Amino acid sequence: MITPRTPSGTFELLPPEQIAFQRMLDAIRAGYERFGFLPVETPVFERSEVLLTKTGGETERQVYFVQSTGALEKARDAAGEGDAEGEEAAYPELALRFDLTVPLARYVAEHEHQLTFPFRRYQMQRVYRGERPQRGRFREFYQCDVDIIGKDELSVRHDAECPAIIHAIFTDLAIGAFTIQVNNRKLLRGFYEDLGIVDGEQQAAVLREVDKLDKRGEEYLRTTLTGEDFGLAEDVVEQILSFVQVRSTGHDDALARLAAVEAASRGSQALAEGVAELREVLTLVRALGVPEQDYRLNFSIARGLDYYTGTVYETVLDDHPEIGSICSGGRYDNLAGQYTRSRLPGVGISIGLSRLFWQLREAGILQASTARSTVQVLVPQVDAALLDDQLALASHLRHGGINTEAVLDGGKLGKQLRYADRAGIRFVAILGPQEVGEGTVTIKDLRRQDQFTVPRAEVVAALRVELAQPEV
RNA sequence: GUGGGUGUAGCUCAGCAGGUAGAGCGCCGCGUUGUGGUCGCGGAUGUCGCGGGUUCAAGUCCCGUCACUCACCCCA
Structure with missing residues (x-):
């Protein structure tokens, strides 16, 4: 016999968890749509x-x-x-596909003339990477992307929309306090230029190392940057270290820190642009109603991908920094240069949902509040002779908009109740000889260990009231 | 691509000096007639990853192999 199992680096869930996963997808989709984005799917x-x-x-x-x-x-x-x-x-x-951004670029280039710009699309699909799997990292996983693509130009104002979207969605997801960290690549580039690190490759290498600050610590960074591979002077490294540790503590503080960086600059044009962009972004983020404790400047954020050119984002959970970034993205100047002559700048973010879901589960912060079953009521079979009445009741409940499962094979009532309990079904609508005789239905709440009988005509209304009650 | 770790019941693992396989959880049944979760009693389940070797004897030692896993690179 063949051992049944999924390929490594993939995962599948049992229904109770799949429901929780689906709820997260729903919340993200709803958030994206609320901000005026259109759905897109592309081939795997x-x-x-x-x-x-x-x-x-x-x-x-x-x-x-x-x-x-x-x-x-x-x-x-x-x-x-x-x-x-x-x-x-x-x-x-x-x-x-290994991400959704490249397909988006192809999509926009291909359908350029049928799309209206700025093109605002969201896309939530699986992507594939042939990596060696690791804890919380998969070869197949969901990405939930939103991007705004401009034709020729896209003002930096759109960069402010991303934090607002992130804020709305992660508030809805209710997985704890979070902070949206913002930085700007131009500012970084300018800063390193000022320090004499002009070579693009070297800058990128430094950024990669700096990115490890939170994980490896300051000492690691100091040793690495002054070490053979980089050979940076100690005073330069110290400047990098103090710069990179900047974290604003509020809106005004963020603006003040930007002013300080600008004042300390040796005149880099890129740095000045980066500062101006961040200033505008932060101002609009506040105007969009994001509470100031939910976002901050973090000069160590660079993002690995080299196509980012301006604003970059990374969101972390305040109580679980070990999880790392749960949502990230940024601005890119030329999305589809490979596929079209048109210049298509954009800005967007991505939620790696599979990883996020996995880590939330590992950290035990997946809300238990989501139902374990999509079935709201089970109609057991008390007496096989009453099958017609039982099915009529189920049908009646379904017409009333209640997710109903009817037991078709019967058996002992106790077993049917146990089935309901294990399957995570909270309510049972019992219709036995007694109820049929008096034209009633007994509703039992398995969580609260409570039951009552109502006239048949009132079942749907009564259940609606019950379904709205908290479990405990 | 580079380095470590582990492979025993559905799951988590124990089995420590080689002597004929265990626990907890889960699962199934019973505790009578229309009431689950708790409790009590009873029950089923393993080619000990695979192949070879050492030994009177191997889950236990050796070699090989496969699988999984963790970390690094890189990234969601």
Whole structure:
């Protein structure tokens, strides 16, 4: 017999948890729509050339190729004939998407003339990465993206919308206090230019290390940056360290820190732009109603992806910093340069829901409040002879908008109640000979261990009232 | 791609000096007739990952292999 199991790096849930997961998806979708975004879905696989435009070694290492058996045979034949027609010819034609941003770029470029700009879309689908799986990291996972794409231009005002969306959604999700951390790549670039770190590669390398500050600590950073690989002077490293540890403590403090950075600058143009952008973003974030304790400047945030050019975001849970960023994103100047001549700047964020869900579960902060079952009422079979009446009651409840399961196979009532309890169904509507005789239905609340009998005509109304009651 | 760890009942694991397999949880049944969760009693379940070796004897030691897992790179 074949051992049934999922491939490593994937996960599936039992219904009670799937419900919780679905509720989170619903909340995110609702949040995105409330901010005026349109839904989009794209195929799980794309033409390989679309995904591998930036033939970076990393992407190639992580992408899953897709190939039909026919295509595979054809490729084999070609290989057999010694047809070595360059590296690219060896790739299968199709590959699984590893994020939603690249497909978005292709989508926007492809449908440019049918879309209206600024194009505001959200997309919540699974993506695939051929990584070695790790704790809370998967090879298949959900991303929930929102992006605003402009044609030619997109004012920095849109950058302020992202924190507002994050705030609304994570408030709804009710998974605890959170802080939206904001930074700006131009500011970072300017700062490092001022320090004489001009080379793009070196800047990127420094940013990557700085990103580890929270995880590895200050000493690690000091040793690394002054060490062989970087060879930075000690006073430069100290400047980096003190800069990078900046965390604003409120709105006015954030503005003051921006002013301080600007005053200390040796005149970098990029730094000045970054400061101006952040200033505008922060001001509008406040105007959009985000409480000032929920956002702050954090100069250590860089984001690994090199396509970010301006504002960058990272959101953390205040009580669980170990979880890391639960939502991140930023501004990019040219989304679809590979696919169109049009200049399409954008800004967006992404929630890695699979990882978030997993970590919330591990940390024990998944709300227990969500129901374990989608069934609201079970109609047990007290007496097989009353099947018609039982089914009529179930039908009546369903017409009343109540999710109803009717027991078809019967058995002892006790067993049926146990079934309901285990399945996480809270209410039972009992219709036995007694109830049929007097035209009533008995409603039992398994959580509160309480039951009462109502006239048949009032069942739906009574249950609606009960369903609105808290469990304890 | 680089390094560690682990593989025993559905799950979590024990089995510490090699001697014929255990616990807790879960599951099933019973505690009578229309009432679950608690409680009591009873019950089922394992090619001890796979292959080879050492030994009178291997879950236990050795080798190989596969799988899973954690961390690093990178990232959600």
